Amino acid sequence: MHNTDRVSNLLGAAALAVTDRTRARVADAADVSPSAAAAVVVLSASPGLGVTELGRRIGLSQSATARMVDSLEGTGLARRAPGAGRLVQVTLTDRGRRTASKVLCARADAVAEVLSGFGGEEMAALEGLLGKLLARLYQGVQNADLLCRLCDRSSCVEGAVCPVGQAERDEAGV
Template identity: 55%
Template sequence: MHDAESRTANLLGATALALSDLLLSGVGAAAGTSGSGAAALVVLAGDPDLSVTELGRRVGLTQSAAARMVDGLERQGLVRRTSTRGRAVAVRPTEAGTAAARRLLAARGDALGAALRHLGRDERAQLDLLLGKLLTGLCRLPGDAERLCRLCDRDVCVRDRATCPVGQADRDRRARSERGARDEQGARGERSARGKRGARDERGDPDDG
């Protein structure tokens, strides 16, 4: 990296660290729980009845760490495990859990709003575009989108037909990978047809003449 770029990298790293300190301590305190627990409550508020494994995946925990986190949230009366007919155990937020998720989204919004107050309207619009590009780049792997947005107030990003850049990047990635799979299948079909023709050529099949 050039010096100017290294400096921007430092600023980006320092901003990320400062905001995540602020957000994790703020949201943790608002929900009376750990950073992962707080993220789990926000995820469940938008998407209840996830399995323990899926919930863990979305907040970046292994299966066993996720099980311990759910134990803790259950002891605090914030979630309960429900067993639905024919399906694995699902984690569902209690009323207290849903209220905690609301509180922590409000605390997160306040902290981020306070940070943004140091920019003018045009600067915020500039920042919006730049962050959209950064996030599109950061969302490279399947499942990244849900992890990146785990603490987001999701309704806000899609109001008035707006598009969440992370969701869009995820849809684009899926479309590319499906197109790739179709192309690969087509190429395999083509190779196999060529192979058969080649074999017939070698055998000197009459219908090739």
């Protein structure tokens, strides 16, 4: 029998420490806010999103996202362009794409450093546990885009199935 309070406490402390480390590395590498970092990563994977959809994917209101996009435009990371009907599409500039790459590299470096002490069997066990944890977290969030807003999607699906994407498909009955 495991002490659930202890496991909860250990997970909470580890999650906060990894988050703090990741945010610090991303901020240093990209010189943008956490929301802007998420936005450039999302736009690098899904160019041409509207402001409302971008906000949904990064967890901001439409008005907050519009202000953030103004800031991204002001710093030369993104631009708006007319889309179909009244839609205004947001795309990254070359500088924005380089920033997205820096964000993903900084995130990967921060997490790799945390995992560097684990051996192969431990990594395999952790991968399975994290897959289950992410599928469970999806049940509460119900938004794969939001949950994975800073994910390097290619590394998640290379030779495997994304647990969040699978949870989303399972929920939809697909």
